[in-house]
Amino acid sequence: MMLVVLLIIWALGTLVFFIDPKKTFIRWASVTAFVGSGGFLATVIEETLLPFLWQHQLVLPGTEQLLYRISTGSSFLCQVGLPYAFLMFAVHSGELFRAKTKTFLSCLTLLPPLLMLLVTPIYPVLQLNYWLLAAWVFPYFFAASWILLTLYRREKEPHLRKSRFYTNILIIVPLLLMFILLYAMRIQHNYEAWRYNAIVVGIQFVFILLISVKYGFLGVRFRIERRRLDSTLRAITSGTQILNHTIKNEAGKLSLYAERIHSYARKTNQPDLQKDALILAESSRQILEMMNRIQGQLQDIVLREQWIDPGSLIEQVADHLQPDAAAHQVEIKAALQANPLLNCDPIQLREILTNLCRNALEAMPSGGTLSLKATLLKRHYLVTVSDTGTGIDKDNLRHVFDPFFSTKKGGNNFGLGLSYCYSAMQKHQGKLEIYSVLNEGTTVSLYFPRKRVLLPKEELNKEVNA
Template sequence: MVITFMILWILTILMIVFDWKTVSTRWAALITFCGGFGGFGRAWTETFMPSLRKYQMSADFLESMTIPLYNIGSFTNTNGLPYAFLMFALYYSNYASKKALRRLSIAAALPMIIMFWITPFQPIVDHNYHLLLVWVGPYVILGSVLLIHAYSKESSPILKRNKLAIMLLALPPVIFQLISNYILRLFHYEDAWRFNIISISVLFLIFSIFIYKWGLFGFKVHIEKVRMNSNLRTLTSGIVLLQHTLKNELGKINILSDQIAQVSSKQNLHEIEQNIKYIQSTSKHVLHMMDRLHHHAQGIVLFEKETPLIELITNSVVSMQSNLKNKSIQIHVSVPDDLIIICDPVLMQETFQNIISNSIEASHANTSIHIKAKMIGEEICMEFKDNGTGITKENMLYVYDPFFTTKGLKSNYGLGLTYCYKVIEAHGGVLQITSEKGNGTSVRINWPKFKSIIHIHHETRDIYA
C-alpha cells in the first residue's frame, strides 16, 4: 500500500502544480488523491504503525490516529473516487455548459453525502457494498461512456490522440477498482483490492510514456516553457552585448563613409562613390538587424483590445497574397464570425503571419493550408495545418530555440517561432508544434476562454486565398 499511495499522490501533486487552471485536471487530481488516501489509511495501519511498534517508536497520539485515518481513507477512496471520476469525465468531455456542470457537481455529490450519514464508523468503517453499487456502478459506467464517446467523435488528430491517452490512463484502473473493491466484495473476496498495485504501477508507467511522447495535463508544455525561458535569458544577455558592440562600431563606419562620400563627390571619383554606397547599405542593414535583435530581447508589452479573430486571420492571409500566388497555394480558413478575442492585434497578426509564412515555405506548389479555430471546453483552440515537407525528429527538439533555422542565414535568423511563442505566452496562451518528416506540420494555439468575449452561435465559414 505504501507504493500505491505514493504513486497516486505523486501524480496528484504533479497535476496540481503543472495544470491547476484546467478544471478537468483538478478533478483528475481528486481521483488520484482519493485513491491514494485509501492506500495511505491502509499503509498507516498495516505498515507504518507496526514498524513503529517494532522499534518502540510509537506514541499514544500516533496510536489514536490509526483507526480515524483508516476510516477516513477508506471512505474517501470508496465514495470519493467514483464521484471524482464522473465529474472528471463530464468536464473533460465538455457535454454541458459551465453552469450546468457546477449544478451537476452538487447533485452528483448527494449519494456520497447520504453514504456518509448512514455508514457506521465504529469501531471501524463498515461499507454497505450493495447500496454503494447502486450509484457507484452507474457513475463509473457513465464516466467511461463519456470518455469513449468524446474520443470517438473527436475529428482533430492531435486532440483524438490526447483523448485516447486519457482513456487508456483512466478507464483500466477505475474499472479494476469497481470490480475488486465493490463487486468482488459482494462474493466475499475481501482482498482482491490488493492487486490494485499492479494496475497503479502500469498506470504510472503509461502516464510517464505519454508525458514524454505527447504531453498531458500541461506537463510537456511546462518543460518546453522552462527550456524556452532558459534559452531566451541566454539570448537576451548575448543580444544586448552584441547589439551594443556592433552598433557602436557600425555607427563609426557609417559616419566615416559619409565623410568619404563628401570628399569623393568633389573629386568625381565614381568608383569610390559606388563602394561607399555599398558600405552604407551594408552598415544600415546590419544596424537595422541590431534594432530587430534588440526588439526581440526586450519584454513584450501588450496593447490589448477587442478584435475579431476572423479579421486578424483575413488580414494575415491577404498580406501573404504574393507568396501564395507564386506557389499556387490555397488557404482554407474556418473561423467563427462572432469570436472576438482580447489581444494585441499588431503582435497577434505578426505572429499569424510568421506561422503562415513558415507554412508557405514548407508547402509544395498547388497544395493547401488549413486554419481552424473553435471553442473546446474552457479554451479557444486554433490550428494552422499544412501538408508540406514537415520537420525531422532531430530538428523538432530545437524548433523553439532562438536562432535555430534550417533555411540558411541569408534571409532568416531563426527568431520567428521564438517570437511567436513569446507573444502567445504573453497573452496567456500556449503554442505547440507537431510535425513529421514528409507529413506536414501542425501549429496549435490555445488561449483561456476568458480571452474571448462573445460565445459562438454562428456556423463557421471558409475563406479561400
C-alpha cells in the same frame, strides 16, 4: 511495497494539483489520487508503522487507538469516496454540462456516500456492505467513463483530443481494474485481491511518466515545455540587449571610419581604396540591420488591442502574399467559417500570419496549396495555416520554437520567426501549436481564448437558443 505505492500516489496527486490548481477538474483529479490512496495508507499504518512502533516500544497512550481510527477512516474514505471523486473529475473535465447542472450533480451524487457513512460501522472494525456499495459504485464508474469518452468524441481541437485520448486510457483502464479488485472481488469474499492494485498503480505511474514526456498528460508536458521556452526567451532577450548595444557601438565606429576612408580615397584618387571603404560601410550597415531585426523580434511585445474583423485581416494577408504565392506556384485557399469580432492587436496578428505564410511558401518550392482557415470553437477562436510542403522531421519539430533555431539555409534568416509568433500569441492569452509530417506538410494552429471573441447579434441569438 505498500509504502512505495502510497508515496507514488501522493507524488502523482501533488504533481497533478500543481499543473493548474485554479481549474476545478485538476483539483478533482488530485482529490481522486489522494482519496484513492486511503487503502494503501491504512495498510501502511497497520502492517508497517504500528509493528515498527511496537518493536521499538514507541507506542504512547492513545496512539494505537488513534492510528487504528485513522486506518479504518482512510480505508472507508477510499472505498466510498473514490467513485464519487472520479465522477466529479469527469463531470468537471469539460463543458458537457452547464455550471448549475454540475452543482446539482455534485450534490445529488453525494447522497449515496453520505448514506454509506450513516449505515457503516467504521471503528473498531470497518464493516462495509459491499452489495450496497456495488449498487452505486459501478454506475458511478460507468457514468464517469461515458462522460470522459463523450468529451473525447466531441473534442475538435487536435491537441486537446489527443490529450483526452491518453488521459482516458491512463485513468479509465486502471480504475476499472482497481474497482474489480476492490469491490467485485470482495462481493465474492476475496478480501486480499485488492493488493494487486499496487501492481496496477505502479504500471499506471510508469505509463503516465512515459506518456507525459511524449504526448502530455492533463497538460503536464505542455506546461513544462512552455516554461522552458519562456525562460529561454527571457534569457535570450536580456543577453541580446547587452550584445546589441555593444555591437551597435562598434558597428557605428566601423561606419564612421569607413566614411573617412572613402572620403580620403576620393580626394587622393584611389578607386580601389574607395571600393574597400564602400564594402566596409555596407558590412557595418548590414550588421546594424541584422541587430535591429534580432532586437525587434526578441523585445517584449506590447499589445495595442482593438476589436477587428479577423476574416478581413486574413483575406488581406492572403491578397498581399498572392504575388509571392504565384511565383512559387502555390494556390492560396481561405475558408472562414465564422464572422465574429476578435479583440487583438491587428498589427501583431498580421505579422504572425505573414510569418507563418512565408514559412509555408518557402516549404513549397515546387508548388502546392496554402490553406488559411478560421473556426469558432466552444472555448477558442482557431486560425490555422496549413501547407502541403516538405514538412518537418520529428527531431527538428521539437526545437522549432527555440530562438535562433532554423532549418532554412540562408544568411538572412535568424530562426526568430516562430519564437516571435509564440510570444505574440502568449501576450494574447492564446497558444500556438504545430503539427507536421515529413514530406506531407505542416499545420500551425493559433488558439485565441473565447473571451476575446464577440459575436454579432444574430450569432449571439443562435447561441442563446441553442
